[in-house]
Amino acid sequence: MPTKKPPQRALTESNGTMTALKDGAQPSAAARVRRSGSEKLTITILPGDGIGPEVCNEAVRVLRSLGTFHNTEFHFQEKLIGGAAIRATGNPLPEDTLRACLESDAVLLGAVGAPEFDHLPGPQKPEAGLLAIRTALGGFANLRPAVSFRSTADCSPLRRSIVEGADIMFVRELLGGLYFAQPRGFSEDDASAFNTMRYSTEEIERVAIVAFDLARTRRKKVTSVDKANVLETSQLWRRTVNEVGRAYPDVKLDHVYVDACAMHLVTAPTRFDVVLTENLFGDILSDEAAAITGSIGMLSSATVGGDVNLYEPVHGSAPDIAGKGIANPLGAITSAAMLLRHSAGMVHEAADLEAAIQQVLENGYRTVDLASASGGKEHVVGTAEMGALVEQAFSAMLERRFAYHAV
Numbered sequence: 001m002p003t004k005k006p007p008q009r010a011l012t013e014s015n016g017t018m019t020a021l022k023d024g025a026q027p028s029a030a031a032r033v034r035r036s037g038s039e040k041l042t043i044t045i046l047p048g049d050g051i052g053p054e055v056c057n058e059a060v061r062v063l064r065s066l067g068t069f070h071n072t073e074f075h076f077q078e079k080l081i082g083g084a085a086i087r088a089t090g091n092p093l094p095e096d097t098l099r100a101c102l103e104s105d106a107v108l109l110g111a112v113g114a115p116e117f118d119h120l121p122g123p124q125k126p127e128a129g130l131l132a133i134r135t136a137l138g139g140f141a142n143l144r145p146a147v148s149f150r151s152t153a154d155c156s157p158l159r160r161s162i163v164e165g166a167d168i169m170f171v172r173e174l175l176g177g178l179y180f181a182q183p184r185g186f187s188e189d190d191a192s193a194f195n196t197m198r199y200s201t202e203e204i205e206r207v208a209i210v211a212f213d214l215a216r217t218r219r220k221k222v223t224s225v226d227k228a229n230v231l232e233t234s235q236l237w238r239r240t241v242n243e244v245g246r247a248y249p250d251v252k253l254d255h256v257y258v259d260a261c262a263m264h265l266v267t268a269p270t271r272f273d274v275v276l277t278e279n280l281f282g283d284i285l286s287d288e289a290a291a292i293t294g295s296i297g298m299l300s301s302a303t304v305g306g307d308v309n310l311y312e313p314v315h316g317s318a319p320d321i322a323g324k325g326i327a328n329p330l331g332a333i334t335s336a337a338m339l340l341r342h343s344a345g346m347v348h349e350a351a352d353l354e355a356a357i358q359q360v361l362e363n364g365y366r367t368v369d370l371a372s373a374s375g376g377k378e379h380v381v382g383t384a385e386m387g388a389l390v391e392q393a394f395s396a397m398l399e400r401r402f403a404y405h406a407v
């Protein structure tokens with residue numbers, strides 16, 4: 001069996017110090033190497049299938065450019081997952097890939113899935129590799145930003161006046177609730193079926209701590225989503241979140257029923273900062289909020305709190321556009337920004353990278369998914385050109401930052 005690293009703390013604060021996740025949590029690998037002075041960060045890249053390798057290339061290109069400014073040495077190792085791994089080894093998550101991931105400081109994944117494997121039973125499909133790596137890394141909190149940029153607000157199916165300025169961070173509990181609790185199944189006569197919604201105080205506490213820590217680095221507001229008027233699990237959820245919130249007097253906490261939240265997301269998304277949800281509600285609401293951004297190609301995610309954090313764009317392998325060089329790499333690049341913030345402690349560099357993306361969009365550059373949605377009046381660029389533009393803008397920002405620090 002591959003050796004497991006000690007669990008990472010999920011988050012870094014804006015001053016670069018680590019915040020406590022729970023008793024016994026260890027400093028992240030990045031923080032440990034930093035303190036020991038060796039300044040080396042090993043990132044395992046899992047390009048996967050379809051557009052996965054295309055968008056990963058651009059995320060790595062941008063991260064590499066940071067290495068020329070920062071005294072951290074980035075070590076990238078590429079491993080197989082999904083359909084690419086099945087073709088080479090017969091296994092969607094080869095042992096070698098699993099070992100490399102567990103021994104690295106962070107994992108960046110592209111996408112998995114290929115039509116040629118669609119006929120296979122579930123456990124043999126490429127997607128089985130994705131589920132297996134998520135489980136092995138053990139992250140219990142899924143972070144999904146939904147941001148509306150001024151320059152692309154018209155790409156949303158919602159009116160600009162509604163979405164402009166929206167900047168939401170979903171914190172979704174990922175390992176509990178209806179998707180995992182037992183018992184589940186079908187009755188003997190197959191005429192009924194059942195699932196169990198169950199949460200423990202500890203499961204709620206640990207994800208709530210992630211949400212409150214994150215809110216402290218943002219606009220200091222947590223909206224907790226539940227259905228406490230009907231469900232006992234939600235009543236425990238609300239009570240526990242209130243208790244955790246007492247340790248964060250500087251963070252404003254409110255509670256919203258899940259049905260009301262679904263409505264507010266499309267009528268007043270700017271009212272939210274951090275949205276804390278259990279597993280099922282978070283699955284649905286974070287997809288709904290994707291409409292705010294205008295293209296699935298823009299969406300990023302991080303899964304934190306386990307042995308090694310996992311960063312991945314939300315989109316799939318998009319077989320319809322794979323190999324054409326037109327995929328939007330910004331979801332993968334913003335996932336890389338999350339990696340800098342949450343696994344490398346480079347909060348300023350992460351902010352620079354996000355600002356570089358905004359600048360490129362402000363300058364009118366669009367991949368085809370965004371251009372067609374906004375009338376096609378902008379400069380349409382391919383995947384690699386978009387990556388190069390972001391890299392240039394990012395390098396210019398880093399140059400200014402490091403020149404300033406050198407004075």
Ligand code: NAD
Pocket residue numbers: 051055110111112113114115127130296297298312313314315316317318319320321326327328329331369
């Ligand atoms: P998809 O996200 O791959 O594609 C949906 C639509 O969005 C397609 O029209 C596609 O062209 C477009 N799209 C997706 N990403 C884009 C990008 N970066 N730039 C521009 N356009 C983009 O979802 P799907 O078609 O339902 O699934 C395709 C395959 O991906 C399936 O095998 C599925 O199982 C797999 N999948 C994997 C993941 C993952 O790896 N996390 C997630 C979802 C689906």
